[in-house]
Structures are given as structure tokens and as C-alpha cells.
Amino acid sequence: MQWHEHDPGEPRMIAEIRLRRAHIDLVSPFRTSFGVETARDLLYIEVSGDGVTGWGECVAMSEPMYSSEFVDGCEEVLRRFMLPLVQNNTTAESFTESVRGIRGHFMAKAVLETALLDFQLRRVGVSLGTFLGATQTRVQSGVSVGIQPSIDKLLQVVQGYLDDGYLRIKLKIEPGFDIAPVRAVRSTFGDALLLQVDANSAYQLSDAEHLAQLDEFNLLLIEQPLPEEQVASHAQLAKVVHTPICLDESILSAEVAREALDIGACSIINIKPGRVGGYLEAKKIHDLCFERGVAVWCGGMLETG
The missing domain is CATH 3.30.390.10 (Enolase-like, N-terminal domain)
Incomplete structure (x- = not known):
């Protein structure tokens, strides 16, 4: 054009x-x-x-x-x-x-x-940071670890990322590859490791008791355990699972975020500008969470830039 x-x-x-x-x-x-x-x-x-x-x-x-x-x-x-x-x-x-x-x-x-x-x-x-109201010039970075063919391979990959200097590890999980790999990573690298998991909507509410087994590993959060449409079900899940629930795919706007917080569907939100329509809506979500004292973090989507 x-x-x-x-x-x-x-x-x-x-x-x-x-x-x-x-x-x-x-x-x-x-x-x-x-x-x-x-x-x-x-x-x-x-x-x-x-x-x-x-x-x-x-x-x-x-x-x-x-x-x-x-x-x-x-x-x-x-x-x-x-x-x-x-x-x-x-x-x-x-x-x-x-x-x-x-x-x-x-x-x-x-x-x-x-x-x-x-x-x-x-x-x-004007820099993007200045436009958004940034108060820091550097932030701590974590890394997302995909599902590996074996637990031994998972431990090897995690060690490599820690050697690279990443300060937080997010493990992708799914039914059949969840409790055992998380236990292995926690026992191998200790309680000081900042550790979280991401299910990408792989579970159902009927899996609540199973997911509650993750509570013993002192995780930062479990991200998007249920399908994105099931916001209310996450509120029910939060009554069984004590690990903080973070929503990702479900949060498409500031209004969805507001409703999710109102019903207790999550206590943490992953803000991805590219998923919510851009930085303007992302900032609205941030500001809403800041007003309510709700933790947020910014995830990536394998972007090149």
C-alpha cells in the first residue's frame, strides 16, 4: 500500500x-x-x-x-x-x-x-520503554523448556540453560509427562531454582487431584492447565490446586482479565502483546493487574525480533 x-x-x-x-x-x-x-x-x-x-x-x-x-x-x-x-x-x-x-x-x-x-x-x-512507562532498563529472563524424549534429556537441557545464565525455568508438561519430570528437576537442581510449568490447555477439570500433586514442588505457578474457553473451570481448579494458577491463552483482553480475576480463576497473568491485540491492550492488562496487586510476566511466542 x-x-x-x-x-x-x-x-x-x-x-x-x-x-x-x-x-x-x-x-x-x-x-x-x-x-x-x-x-x-x-x-x-x-x-x-x-x-x-x-x-x-x-x-x-x-x-x-x-x-x-x-x-x-x-x-x-x-x-x-x-x-x-x-x-x-x-x-x-x-x-x-x-x-x-x-x-x-x-x-x-x-x-x-x-x-x-x-x-x-x-x-x-521516543523508545517503547518510555512510552510504556518502564522503570527498569534490564529484567531477569527465564526460558521455556519443551517436552523432552526422556527425563535424562530434560535434566541435560535444563542444566545447559542454567549454565547459559537463565534465572527461571518453565517446563512444558502434558498428561503422562508432568509429575515425574518436575520431581526430577526439583530434586536435581534444588529448592532455590525458580521453577514453573506450562500445560498449554492439556488438562481437564477432572484432572484436578492429579495436578494437585504438583503442590509439593513449590512451583512459581502452573500456566493454563485447562482449555482457554474454560475460565470459570480454572476458578474451580484453584480450590483444589494450591500452586498459583496463571492464565495465558484465556486472556485475550483487559476485560477478560478483569472477569478472570473477579471470579478467582487465576492469581497471575502472562501478558503477551501479540496475543491480545498489541501493546496498547497489553498495557491495559498490566495496569489492571498493578492496581489489584496481581503478579504479571511477559512470555514470548518464538519471535525473531
Whole structure:
């Protein structure tokens, strides 16, 4: 998309938007409860004008396994429904308002909003951290460890990440690979290790007593144990499992976060800007949790940027 009209006396405006596709192989296979990823099909948006360029990266995967969105679908929605709404003076904020009538498609919305936001911040020389109100320049980083073929291999992988300097370990779990591997990691690396688990919606409420066995390992949290639609069921699960429950896939907006907190479905939220429609909505979720004293953290989606 291109725009050519530009009054030199007006603020810098968007001249062109490009969609770019790429492909990379992962360093090693990444297995979760919903499948194995060995590569990433990538979608980027480049917004440019007057020598300034902003970028956004779509977090959707190749197949609709983590969520209902997938990268080819995101490109289609962007081309057909979202890009036609962008004018040469569109901002991230005005774009967010213009796509409220488009149901869902949060990952597609996020990649375009992010590119617009990056563009407008770069043109005025403001960092994303400053825009969001960051109070630190460095944060402690953890790593997500995929499901491994054996416990011995899991321990080897965890040791490697600890040697690399990661301060927190998140283990992917699924039925049949949960209690034993967590016990092995905790006993091998000790109680001081910051340890959490992520089920990616692999369990049902009927598994509550089984999941309660994780309580003995003093975990930071158990992330998204039940399907994303079952927010109320997480509140029931929290009555049986004493390990703090963190919601990820279920949290699609600040309003969903508010309702989840109101009913006790979680006590921690994983904020992923690319999953909730972009940084503007992500900040609303952060601010809601800050007001309520609820812990949050920011997870990744195997992005390249």
C-alpha cells in the first residue's frame, strides 16, 4: 500500500506499508502439549515514511494449534479487512478504534498495531520503554523448556540453560509427562531454582487431584492447565490446586482479565502483546493487574525480533 499526498508542513505521515514473509528453522525442535515445532513461517509488517520505518512481527504459528489463528489466515485478514482501514495519518491508537468491529483476530491486529506504534514512536524519538512507562532498563529472563524424549534429556537441557545464565525455568508438561519430570528437576537442581510449568490447555477439570500433586514442588505457578474457553473451570481448579494458577491463552483482553480475576480463576497473568491485540491492550492488562496487586510476566511466542 502506498500514499503519495503529503503536505510538507504537516507531521510526518505513512508513505508505504509492506507485508513481508520469511522462514527459519529452529535451533532444536520445540515440543509442547499441542505439537512439535521445527520451523517458523514468519509474517512481518513494515510501515515507512519520510525516512522512518516501523516494524511488527506476527506471533501466529503455521497451524491453528496454540490458538484459532494461524499465520496465513492472519495475512488474509490483514489484506482484506485491516490494511484498507489504514490511512496515511493512522496511528496505533486510531487503528485500534477502527478495528473494534472486527471480531477476534488479535494476532493480526497486533502485528499491524505494533508496526504503526513503532513507526510513530521512532519518528518522535521516543523508545517503547518510555512510552510504556518502564522503570527498569534490564529484567531477569527465564526460558521455556519443551517436552523432552526422556527425563535424562530434560535434566541435560535444563542444566545447559542454567549454565547459559537463565534465572527461571518453565517446563512444558502434558498428561503422562508432568509429575515425574518436575520431581526430577526439583530434586536435581534444588529448592532455590525458580521453577514453573506450562500445560498449554492439556488438562481437564477432572484432572484436578492429579495436578494437585504438583503442590509439593513449590512451583512459581502452573500456566493454563485447562482449555482457554474454560475460565470459570480454572476458578474451580484453584480450590483444589494450591500452586498459583496463571492464565495465558484465556486472556485475550483487559476485560477478560478483569472477569478472570473477579471470579478467582487465576492469581497471575502472562501478558503477551501479540496475543491480545498489541501493546496498547497489553498495557491495559498490566495496569489492571498493578492496581489489584496481581503478579504479571511477559512470555514470548518464538519471535525473531
